[in-house]
Amino acid sequence: MNPKKLLIIELHVNNHPGVMSHITGLFSRRGYNMEGILCGAIGEGETSLIYLLIAEDEKLEQIILQLSKLYDVLNVKLRRDYDHKVFFDIDKLLTQQPG
Amino acid sequence: MTGAQIIVRLLEKKGIKTVAGIPGAANLHLYNALKSSKIRHILARHEQGAGFMAQGMARTTGKAGVCFTTSGPGATNLLTALADAKLDSIPIVAITGQVASAAIGTDAFQEIDTYGLTIPITKHNFLVRTVEELLTIIPEAFHIAESGRPGPVVIDIPKDIQQQSCTFEKWPEFKEISTESAVSENQAAEIAAMINSAQQPVILAGGGVNNEESAELLLQLAECNNIPVTFTMRALGAFPPDHRLSLGMIGMHGTRYANALIEEADLVIALGARFDDRATGISKNFCTKSKIIHIDIDASEINKIKKATYSLTARAEEVLRKILPLIVSDGREQWLKEIDRVKTSMPYVSAPEDSDLFHPFNIISEVVHNVPDDAIISTDVGQHQMWVAQAWPFRKPRTFISSSGLGTMGFGVPAAIGAALANPDRKVVCFSGDGSILMNIQELVTMAENNLNITVLVFNNQSLGLVKQHQELFFKKNFMATQFEAKPDFCALAKAFGIGGVDLTEAPEPARTLIEALAVKGPVLVNIPIDSSEIVLPMVKPGAPNKDMIF
Numbered sequence: 001m002n003p004k005k006l007l008i009i010e011l012h013v014n015n016h017p018g019v020m021s022h023i024t025g026l027f028s029r030r031g032y033n034m035e036g037i038l039c040g041a042i043g044e045g046e047t048s049l050i051y052l053l054i055a056e057d058e059k060l061e062q063i064i065l066q067l068s069k070l071y072d073v074l075n076v077k078l079r080r081d082y083d084h085k086v087f088f089d090i091d092k093l094l095t096q097q098p099g
Numbered sequence: 100m101t102g103a104q105i106i107v108r109l110l111e112k113k114g115i116k117t118v119a120g121i122p123g124a125a126n127l128h129l130y131n132a133l134k135s136s137k138i139r140h141i142l143a144r145h146e147q148g149a150g151f152m153a154q155g156m157a158r159t160t161g162k163a164g165v166c167f168t169t170s171g172p173g174a175t176n177l178l179t180a181l182a183d184a185k186l187d188s189i190p191i192v193a194i195t196g197q198v199a200s201a202a203i204g205t206d207a208f209q210e211i212d213t214y215g216l217t218i219p220i221t222k223h224n225f226l227v228r229t230v231e232e233l234l235t236i237i238p239e240a241f242h243i244a245e246s247g248r249p250g251p252v253v254i255d256i257p258k259d260i261q262q263q264s265c266t267f268e269k270w271p272e273f274k275e276i277s278t279e280s281a282v283s284e285n286q287a288a289e290i291a292a293m294i295n296s297a298q299q300p301v302i303l304a305g306g307g308v309n310n311e312e313s314a315e316l317l318l319q320l321a322e323c324n325n326i327p328v329t330f331t332m333r334a335l336g337a338f339p340p341d342h343r344l345s346l347g348m349i350g351m352h353g354t355r356y357a358n359a360l361i362e363e364a365d366l367v368i369a370l371g372a373r374f375d376d377r378a379t380g381i382s383k384n385f386c387t388k389s390k391i392i393h394i395d396i397d398a399s400e401i402n403k404i405k406k407a408t409y410s411l412t413a414r415a416e417e418v419l420r421k422i423l424p425l426i427v428s429d430g431r432e433q434w435l436k437e438i439d440r441v442k443t444s445m446p447y448v449s450a451p452e453d454s455d456l457f458h459p460f461n462i463i464s465e466v467v468h469n470v471p472d473d474a475i476i477s478t479d480v481g482q483h484q485m486w487v488a489q490a491w492p493f494r495k496p497r498t499f500i501s502s503s504g505l506g507t508m509g510f511g512v513p514a515a516i517g518a519a520l521a522n523p524d525r526k527v528v529c530f531s532g533d534g535s536i537l538m539n540i541q542e543l544v545t546m547a548e549n550n551l552n553i554t555v556l557v558f559n560n561q562s563l564g565l566v567k568q569h570q571e572l573f574f575k576k577n578f579m580a581t582q583f584e585a586k587p588d589f590c591a592l593a594k595a596f597g598i599g600g601v602d603l604t605e606a607p608e609p610a611r612t613l614i615e616a617l618a619v620k621g622p623v624l625v626n627i628p629i630d631s632s633e634i635v636l637p638m639v640k641p642g643a644p645n646k647d648m649i650f
Contacts, residue, residue: 016228018215018218018224029219062399065398065399065401068398069397069399071243
């Protein structure tokens with residue numbers, strides 16, 4: 001999987017159990033596609049960073065604007081400088097370092 | 100102080116006078132605390148009714164309406180009213196009880212994932228996890244509901260949080276809605292220049308200008324530069340429909356000349372509007388030749404459906420205020436002549452000349468002449484709603500309350516109750532149909548209990564008229580499930596619920612009976628027989644461009 005032009009949306013979000021639903025729900029109900037998602041708490045755990053792997057298409061502007069409206073989303077950044085390995089080799093996550 | 104007491108005190112501090120709701124196992128502590136408050140509680144008979152009562156208060160005042168429900172079915176019953184508020188940008192704060200924190204996730208009695216269910220249909224929602232959080236979440240919820248583009252907010256509060264106590268040093272402040280200007284001098288100058296240099300501009304007014312301040316400024320802009328104005332259903336009342344510059348309502352059941360003339364415009368100024376499909380038809384065929392200035396408070400509405408030539412994320416009121424001094428006065432004789440020509444060639448809806456009282460437009464006109472100018476009109480959803488939208492001369496903002504975006508049958512009666520509660524000195528008229536009224540008819544009891552000054556007019560054509568109309572026009576008259584076989588006696592129902600019931604069917608002098616019913620200072624239902632062959636025209640076929648109206 002690679003012919004599509006992909007980029008990363010970096011979200012800085014509040015860290016509580018409902019935040020991920022708000023974000024994934026937005027994608028499903030508005031018919032946006034997401035190719036990958038990575039998330040982890042940062043700092044003291046009050047907030048998290050979420051990386052969304054997105055195909056670059058005409059919906060991108062809307063996606064950014066809709067994400068920016070979410071109350072728990074503190075900041076939205078578009079990133080083209082990323083190493084895609086983590087998304088495309090995700091199956092290797094559990095299969096490394098025998099013994 | 101317990102969580103429940105904190106909630107009630109914060110509502111008092113916010114200035115909430117009336118709350119609609121229904122108690123149940125998961126909000127008993129809240130009701131216990133409410134008992135000693137001055138806040139008036141209106142007991143709805145279904146949670147959807149409570150939600151629409153909160154909407155009725157909000158739609159007529161611009162301030163957040165509040166409703167309470169319990170967990171599980173209380174919350175699921177509320178969902179339609181929340182979704183409705185979301186699509187029409189109505190500020191409500193719904194406080195739902197939840198099972199105790201420790202029981203969440205165990206499929207406890209009346210447990211439902213209210214948070215999960217309400218994500219897509221609220222502006223934001225909260226699940227409260229500690230009693231201390233109430234002090235930040237409640238003021239924040241009101242701020243979210245009322246600021247920017249308004250919308251519904253849910254606060255889901257587990258039972259144990261209502262019960263627990265906490266101590267704190269001082270009460271939180273409710274943030275003021277910022278009125279700081281987001282419009283720069285340059286932006287105002289650019290917009291004004293586009294308007295001043297346009298040859299054939301049209302203003303498209305949306306729900307974002309349907310408030311007193313914006314409506315006044317809109318009138319000034321239109322008159323100063325002689326710009327014709329069309330409006331969406333959400334903006335009925337924002338511009339006087341009998342004004343020489345009014346093109347009337349746009350869209351599916353709007354005026355033929357509004358739909359035709361906006362296509363001749365070289366500049367469309369969309370103010371607080373979102374190019375909804377009921378207003379624009381096929382959006383790619385809408386205003387193909389014109390430049391578009393799009394002003395909306397919600398950045399995500401810009402370029403969502405229609406690409407704007409110039410856009411600004413700001414309150415319409417603020418933009419209007421800033422550009423007005425820069426607008427030059429212009430007679431626009433030529434454009435206005437063209438407007439008059441098209442208006443004359445495409446007459447809008449009118450009542451038949453034989454003055455049959457039972458024609459929908461004649462009934463509406465009879466009501467117009469027998470209620471005060473500041474009366475509030477609520478509608479349900481269907482043909483009666485469209486007839487009222489077409490024929491009632493709404494001249495003041497917030498006087499027309501109707502489910503526009505979601506199109507919820509059952510809206511009219513409870514919304515009228517909310518409107519009457521928030522405006523005790525004003526007359527409220529609810530137009531409904533024999534289909535819609537059955538969807539929340541239980542709230543007639545609430546109307547009776549509170550002796551509200553509401554006249555409910557049931558346009559009774561013994562069918563689901565607007566759906567039947569679609570079958571007639573687009574499904575070769577293959578009528579299926581749109582004609583009622585059993586015909587309830589609505590007057591008897593009204594009386595059974597404890598309000599007055601009047602039937603015009605057999606009345607010897609129906610006009611007089613109607614006028615007398617409207618004069619009653621209390622709840623009355625009037626059954627009005629309507630010929631089931633009447634359809635709403637003109638009309639844009641769903642999926643067709645606006646210019647191809649059936650008339």
